Amino acid sequence: MTMTSQPTWSPVALSNVIDPSTSTGALVDGAELVVWRDSSGKAHVWEDRCPHRGMRMSFGFVRGDHLACLYHGWQYDTAGQCRHIPAHPQLEVPQTIRMQTFAAAERNGIIWAGATADADPTLLPAEIAGLVPVRSLYADCTAAKALKGLAATPLPISADAPTVEAITENYISLTAGPIRLLVAIQALGKEKIALHLMANEGAPVAALARYAQALRLTLETAPAEAA
Numbered sequence: 001m002t003m004t005s006q007p008t009w010s011p012v013a014l015s016n017v018i019d020p021s022t023s024t025g026a027l028v029d030g031a032e033l034v035v036w037r038d039s040s041g042k043a044h045v046w047e048d049r050c051p052h053r054g055m056r057m058s059f060g061f062v063r064g065d066h067l068a069c070l071y072h073g074w075q076y077d078t079a080g081q082c083r084h085i086p087a088h089p090q091l092e093v094p095q096t097i098r099m100q101t102f103a104a105a106e107r108n109g110i111i112w113a114g115a116t117a118d119a120d121p122t123l124l125p126a127e128i129a130g131l132v133p134v135r136s137l138y139a140d141c142t143a144a145k146a147l148k149g150l151a152a153t154p155l156p157i158s159a160d161a162p163t164v165e166a167i168t169e170n171y172i173s174l175t176a177g178p179i180r181l182l183v184a185i186q187a188l189g190k191e192k193i194a195l196h197l198m199a200n201e202g203a204p205v206a207a208l209a210r211y212a213q214a215l216r217l218t219l220e221t222a223p224a225e226a227a
């Protein structure tokens, strides 16, 4: 499984929602992924499927720098190589038993999954310091419609459309007065997205969270051509 129809990097979660030594599932354009942090806190993104019998690895558990499958306990290291099979503890595990891995990166408080294992980190959004998480939310619309709506909708405290500082097919950086808002868009499937919002420290986070909720309603009800 590859994510070649997707941009080089796709956001999969706000960084602050995944603790060290935990794992969770994520969807990118229909592809099921496991996002997990080892005990040092480093993030990893793999296909959410154990090579043994196909169990979801997001149901598994982290042991140091290994992710263990819930079903038969096979353990995989941070490179995705199987290192331990409990039923055969003495076995030197063949190199061929490995996970499909994707590049993982953290930028601007968001965990990003590469479309391939060697995705180019220079294609991540520009780094912005001093950001805090606002929230993530789901919406039933396309990324293009959401970007258009974000660019046209005034941020709290302002009556005018915000200034668009940067925009790609799944990311937008907006400013209005003292507010800077970043929104990374995760394409989940057909007309289903997750929006991950970060803002500058000192921004009215609660007001921005309400703004996002109101925007979601607009995006889901407005006809495509009017969004």
Ligand code: FES
Pocket: 050, 051, 052, 053, 054, 055, 069, 070, 071, 072, 073, 074
């Ligand atoms: S399905 Fe994962 S260890 Fe058997």
